[in-house]
Amino acid sequence: MSGTLSEALGLIVFGLAIGSIYSLVAIGFSMIFRATGLVHFAHPDLMMIGGMVGYTLATRTGLPMPLLFVCSGLSVAALSWLIDRVGFRPIRRQAALLNLIIATIGWSIILVNVALFVWGTAPLSYPQEYLPKGRIIGGIVVVPQNLAMLGVALAAMIALHLFFTRTVVGQALRATAENPVAAQLMGIRIERMMMLTFLMSGFLAGGAGVLVASIVYANFDLGLIGIKSFAAAVLGGFGQVGGAMVGGLVLGLVETIAAFYVSSAYKDIVAYSLLILILLVRPEGLLGTGRARPD
């Protein structure tokens, strides 16, 4: 295969890989928003915590990557649930949405500072075995980790899709997000569904954190990368799980291509500007239906 073709392929795979990480976090956002109406500003920081926890597990126990993903995912799921239980649930009934959103900002600050205390300020790299390495297969440079990331993310998305459409619990979750009152009347326990939402989105964020941190590094400001997931969710149509997936992949691709062809410094601006442009033309996002006027 020619050099540029394999280069391009490598770029695309990397872009999709990064994009799928954004998707995982963005899906979590969208789920929380659909189920509770909350814009969870601490969600990116949950991803960060996942990356940090993954680091500790990687250095202390040397578990293989998939297990790291699952363990971090589980711990962050628990943390996510805890934050909801302690921070939001008691006030969900009487507090205005704006207040809840600001409370999530407060949690974000708390999480970042806890990470600072526990892990310090210096960026921490995962041990050698976990870092992405290129291998030459059939004449092309292949980075197995990127493919693995893509694979994991795709698997997660497929699993989610099946969950939402084929299982009773998944459908109940969708019903709750669509119309909580009707769902309650149908016998669905709303609080349970919300708890499930926080657990699942926490799991995805934690796992995504491990994936990111293994490529980049584990540090308290990883949340900044998570903020791009915000952009991804908005790009695809905020509140739409499908949109979050598409938005994440598109953002990852655009960012990677921009970094390569324009400059690595400006890649963020290019990506965000594209987002704004798309929003100006299609304010509800690529797949969204957020128009103010009904129908």
Next chain:
Amino acid sequence: MAIVWRRRFWTRSSGAIVAALVAVPLLLANSPYYLFLLNTIAVFAMLALGLQLVLGYGGILQLGYAGFFGLGGYTSAILTVHHGWPFPAAFVAAMVVAVVGAVIMSPIVRLRDVNFAMATFVFGLILELVYNQWSGMTNGPIGFRGIPAPTLFGLTAREPEHYYYLLLAALVVEYLLIFRLLHSPFGTALRAMRENETACRTAGVDVTRVKVTLLLVSSAIAGAAGSLLAHMNGFISPPTFGWATSVAILMMVVLGGVRSLPGAIVGAVVIRLVVEQTSVLGQYSNIVFGVALVLFMAFLPTGLAGVASRLSARLPAGARLGAGPVSS
């Protein structure tokens, strides 16, 4: 409850407050540090009022407000330093550029609340990135130095007192304008929109236009504040105009209580003081801040104004806070 059109702004209480404010520098003549602190507070009071208008009264979740603050600051700085513009012209240009930025963003108003909020958030991120990376214009992360002191009618501000009066004048003018706006048919439409937008539409109110107007006005205010800050400090840098600042201004509004103009100012005072004093707590300050934020949202959702009105409801009628000219 009732919105009084053309309600009188200048009453005994408001006049007394302004007079007291005018006298302050005389009391602080020997403490330039406090005067400087007050000046910074004044800039943020301007911002808090601007955000209160669009967020508290308009219900518009503008999460990228500090970005417009930056548009004003950098425009004013660039025009005076690189192009030799006089301060007044640069000041006006700063507001114009901020408004243009809002105009560019305005099609997003069609969106449902949350989508709009996210879009404003991203817009703020983009602006912060631009300030950091467009080094040719903004000098990047190092910051922009050498911004001249403001010169108005041949007078140049040099001492903290001069800045104080300049900022006080700006603040009073801003407050007056917002007050007028709220006590007019526009203000009535605004209140009604908070309660039932659909009914407003069929009653003949162009809801989109009202929201866009609020956006533009609040952006102009942010631009003005940015210009004033730039010339007051002589130096600006990107972190001042980023997400952290947007959050701080948001907290000022929420602390003061949504839909309370004096509350916004009190909020600005408190948050700025907290920010100044945080160094005292050292490492723990941020966590305390975060925890305080969460607790505050849980237990004091209506802000200080809410507390104040609950307290004043217990006082005899004549002493009620709500009877003054400044609440709405």
Next chain:
Amino acid sequence: MSSSVSGPVLETAGLSKRFEGLVAVDALDLRIDAGEIRGVVGPNGAGKTTMFNLVSGLYRVSGGRVRLRGRDVTEAAPHLRAAAGLGRTYQTPQIFPDLSAFDNVAVGLGAIRPPSLRDALLGRRRDWDQMRTRVEETLDFLGLPTGGAVAAGSLSFGEQKRLEIGRALIGGPSVLLLDEPAAGLNRSEIDRLAELVQTIRARGVTVVLIEHNMKLVMGLCGVITVLDFGRKIAEGTADEVRRDPRVITAYLGRSDGARV
């Protein structure tokens, strides 16, 4: 303010609305002339309120056109239709409960004088006094309190309904759409309502009423349009409609208790 242009003051042609497979309004042709008091009746779910929502611009049409005094307003936003002379009330009064009665009605001024920044900062006292007087006159006309002390939410249900009518009237509409104005009112309030509608018509406003109270409709309305399943099944005077076999089937075939 009766229309000096000949032709219907409100007209729909082939008006349709589909919601994901459910046809709520089906190729509806309506023609309402100036000075009419038109009744729109039909069993529950017949599409009456949907039709109002289409006419006032809250729903986008799936097909057909809406014309107000000859002007096609099908693509126009609700506030533009209000400015063009269309007023409406809702089945449940959509008032602003925390505002005073004065403020509630004052919002309706938006149809003739859009709230603007320039007005607020540079408006003349004279203009605002005129506006204020107009609001107070409307409140008086409807027997509502003009003072600012009472929140609209604590007014009686009947007063709230009148308040909504006031808000719609102050914009000087040519057509007033009333959605079940008698619902929840007692006998004397209904009589008062009937008088009010007559007075409104006498002032030159065409009135279209959706109602379930047949006695009221038969008494007030010159022409009655009957809808069922989103389609017009009959139209004519009270007597004609009362005897139309399709109308009788539509009502007797359902168990919603409408009194004919």
